[in-house]
Amino acid sequence: MAQTLRVNGHEHVVDVEGSTPLLWVIRDVIGMTGTKFGCGIAQCGACTVHLDGNPVRSCVLPVSSVGNREVTTIEAVGATDSGRRIQEAWLAVDVVQCGYCQSGQIMSAAALLKRTPNPTDADIDSAMSGNICRCATYVRIRAAIKQAATGKIAVTQAIPVTAIGGRK
Numbered sequence: 001m002a003q004t005l006r007v008n009g010h011e012h013v014v015d016v017e018g019s020t021p022l023l024w025v026i027r028d029v030i031g032m033t034g035t036k037f038g039c040g041i042a043q044c045g046a047c048t049v050h051l052d053g054n055p056v057r058s059c060v061l062p063v064s065s066v067g068n069r070e071v072t073t074i075e076a077v078g079a080t081d082s083g084r085r086i087q088e089a090w091l092a093v094d095v096v097q098c099g100y101c102q103s104g105q106i107m108s109a110a111a112l113l114k115r116t117p118n119p120t121d122a123d124i125d126s127a128m129s130g131n132i133c134r135c136a137t138y139v140r141i142r143a144a145i146k147q148a149a150t151g152k153i154a155v156t157q158a159i160p161v162t163a164i165g166g167r168k
Contacts, residue, residue: 003063007032008076018064023047025063026073034074034103038132045131048104049073055111057130074103082113082148089148097135105131109145118149 005012007030014029026032026049035058038046042057049058050072077083086109096102105128112119112127119127124145133141147153 003066005030005063005066005071006068007071008073009070014063016063018062020063021059022049022061022063022066022071023058026058026071032073032075036100036103038101038104043130043132044101045104045108046101048107048131050077050107050111053111053114055108055127072107074107077107077110080110080114083110085148085151085153086110086113086144088153089144092153093140093144093147095137095140095144097137101131101133101135105133105141109141109148112145113148119145 001015001018003014003016003018003025005014005025007026012030014025016025016029023035023037026035027037035049036046037059038044040059042060045057047057047059048055050056051061051066052069053072072080078087083106086106090096090102090106095105108128108131112123116123116127121142124142128141128145
């Protein structure tokens with residue numbers, strides 16, 4: 001069945017069953033592979049995307065429930081102010097180790113900064129609680145979010161922002 005989606009500002013008509021999780025449509029049908037599969041039960045956060053600016057777990061979200069809402073993936077989050085700041089802070093603080101969870105972490109952090117520009121530790125804990133990092137970079141994740149919130153980001157590496165989860 002044909003579904004029409006708006007992903008990163010572009011319309012995509014996809015021929016999939018309505019029950020197909022949005023994650024697989026984004027990755028396998030549209031071809032944007034920055035959003036990751038982690039657990040398949042909405043517990044790890046690796047598959048986080050924004051739906052009208054709100055973080056959602058795409059591994060359990062049926063594509064039929066998306067409707068006319070805007071889907072934003074890691075490939076486009078850097079086009080938003082909060083997304084750009086969090087990606088730059090991620091580099092400055094050197095958050096990434098294995099990198100697998102990073103796109104979901106960044107998506108959750110960007111949504112947090114958009115809704116709470118100056119988050120407290122409790123705000124960060126609440127917003128990031130559904131994102132698991134096997135490498136345990138939680139201290140650096142918190143530091144990056146705080147740095148992005150202040151706007152005082154000193155990127156020390158010449159790495160393109162697309163290197164953290166996005167495509168060129």
